[in-house]
Amino acid sequence: MGNKLLKYGGKSGILPKHRPIFKSPIRQPTPYELAEHAKIEQGIVEALPVPKHKNGKELQRVQPFKKVITVDERIQHIIERAAEKDSKIDTSKLTDEQKWKLKRDAIRREFLREAYVLEAKRLEEIDRRSEKLRIKEQQKKEAEERELLKQEEENANVGIPTVEKLLTEGMMRPRTEEEKELLQAKRVLNCHAKELIQKEARANNLLDLYHAAGNFITTEAELDEAIHKAFEVDLGKFVTNETSIEAKLQTPNLAYLTVKMNESLITDQVLGEINGKPGLDQVKEILSGETEKTKREVQMNLDV
Amino acid sequence: MSLVHLANLCAHLKNCNNVRVATTSIPYTRMHLQTVLGLHKQGFISGIKRGSLNGPDVEPTEVTPDNISSRRLWIDLKYRNNRSVIRDIQLISKPGKRVNLSQEDVKALASGLPVRKITPLQPAEAIFIKADNEIYEVHEAAQRNLSGQALFRVK
Numbered sequence: 044m045g046n047k048l049l050k051y052g053g054k055s056g057i058l059p060k061h062r063p064i065f066k067s068p069i070r071q072p073t074p075y076e077l078a079e080h081a082k083i084e085q086g087i088v089e090a091l092p093v094p095k096h097k098n099g100k101e102l103q104r105v106q107p108f109k110k111v112i113t114v115d116e117r118i119q120h121i122i123e124r125a126a127e128k129d130s131k132i133d134t135s136k137l138t139d140e141q142k143w144k145l146k147r148d149a150i151r152r153e154f155l156r157e158a159y160v161l162e163a164k165r166l167e168e169i170d171r172r173s174e175k176l177r178i179k180e181q182q183k184k185e186a187e188e189r190e191l192l193k194q195e196e197e198n199a200n201v202g203i204p205t206v207e208k209l210l211t212e213g214m215m216r217p218r219t220e221e222e223k224e225l226l227q228a229k230r231v232l233n234c235h236a237k238e239l240i241q242k243e244a245r246a247n248n249l250l251d252l253y254h255a256a257g258n259f260i261t262t263e264a265e266l267d268e269a270i271h272k273a274f275e276v277d278l279g280k281f282v283t284n285e286t287s288i289e290a291k292l293q294t295p296n297l298a299y300l301t302v303k304m305n306e307s308l309i310t311d312q313v314l315g316e317i318n319g320k321p322g323l324d325q326v327k328e329i330l331s332g333e334t335e336k337t338k339r340e341v342q343m344n345l346d347v
Numbered sequence: 348m349s350l351v352h353l354a355n356l357c358a359h360l361k362n363c364n365n366v367r368v369a370t371t372s373i374p375y376t377r378m379h380l381q382t383v384l385g386l387h388k389q390g391f392i393s394g395i396k397r398g399s400l401n402g403p404d405v406e407p408t409e410v411t412p413d414n415i416s417s418r419r420l421w422i423d424l425k426y427r428n429n430r431s432v433i434r435d436i437q438l439i440s441k442p443g444k445r446v447n448l449s450q451e452d453v454k455a456l457a458s459g460l461p462v463r464k465i466t467p468l469q470p471a472e473a474i475f476i477k478a479d480n481e482i483y484e485v486h487e488a489a490q491r492n493l494s495g496q497a498l499f500r501v502k
Contacts, residue, residue: 205407206395206420207384214377215410 064162065117067109070170075177080108114163122152122159247323254320348378348477350442350498356382357436357499363424364431372398372419375410381482382475382498383422389473389484391433391501394423439465439474439497446497448476456497457489465497472502 051057072080086105087093093101112120129145137145218226260266307319315322321329328334356373363371373379375397386392396403399414403421410418425432440446452462456474461467468474474485478495488495 206380206397209380209397210377210384214375214380215412215415218412 064158065112065114065166067112069112069114069117069163069166071111072108073174075174114159118156118159122156126152243323247317250323250326251317254317348480350438350440350445352376352378353382353498354438354442357438360424360433360436364433367426367429367431368424370403370421370423372400372421375415375418375420378482379420383420385473385475385482385484386433386501389501391425391473392422393425396421396423434502436499436501438499440499448494448497450492450494453485453494454489457485468500469502472500474500 087102089104093104095101126149129148132145134142134145260269311317311319311322315324325334352374356379359371359373373383380395383392383395387395397408397410398404398419398421399408399417400419408414446463446465448456448462453476456462456465456468459467465474468485475498476483476485476488476493476495477498478488478491478493482498483491483493483495
């Protein structure tokens, strides 16, 4: 394997790059090409002296663009000038061979002109296609960048950059004045609600006590009766078993008592009463005069 | 800055690495944030996210006094070849024995020299130092001519 093949990765069968027909550019560089060329960092830095060529000419710091020779200029310079020169020759004095040579040159010039025009067309087409491709790729790249930016914006709120920002901008947003006022109002409301519940409970207890006061022993006769009830010996307890069963049957059933108590509790709860006596709500309504008002309204409605 | 909380963090990271947990949450405090940011910069963890007790935030959530109690920092742990990147993480200063370093000590430590009971810095190891209420890696602290308390070392 020769060195020349190594250049192509040791693979044979790869054709070398074809020699271009136009060695210099045939059109002015586009703005995009100029911009791309400007990006290339090349040339000799200002601090260094510019080396000289063998012939004594100084090299340029930055390589300039190649001189543009358009196809028309080329045709004019190479073909038409030669054709003009040939046309001046007096063909009458020439031999057949010389005439044939002139004719051959003309044919060759014509072929060359055709080749130049064709090549120019081909290059134009390549330019057009590559420009189209470039614009397409640029648009694709821009779309990708936009997408990436959007993604980054979305991520930025939960990712590292924001996390780093926390250290400088504070980890927590303090409450605003409005929020503080709202919170204070809520706390006051809670406090009042609790106080109300406590006051209601106290008022209920007081009413309970008031109702219970009805059963208090206030006279001597009541005291005697109570003592009698409490200390009177129940003979039934000391008789034989048979009689005790009878006594038990006679006495009110415990289960029945429980049911009755539950019932009374439920009615109390539903009607808002205490042991069948008016509860706090009823007392409140009477005191405020609402019951009276309702009664009158009902009466008036019935009359109508 | 509580060394006890830092010790808890070290133990938590070790435990998570032992059982190959992918992400874990730590308390949302300045100290924790500084610590994990330091670990992230050194490449010991792969990511830090804000989140709540339920998981990392899907939508950005503002931290206010009302939700601060449920806020957490979610960190992504790193593994390579089925082994955790953090091989060991341990405190240098203990709550009962704090190790304060002068500027020279910090520079010596960054240069790979032993300082008192602190063994020299090994390759792929990082020591973190608290200075001016910030947490710095020892090399960064040496560059800034800082002195401070040696917090923990991780490798």
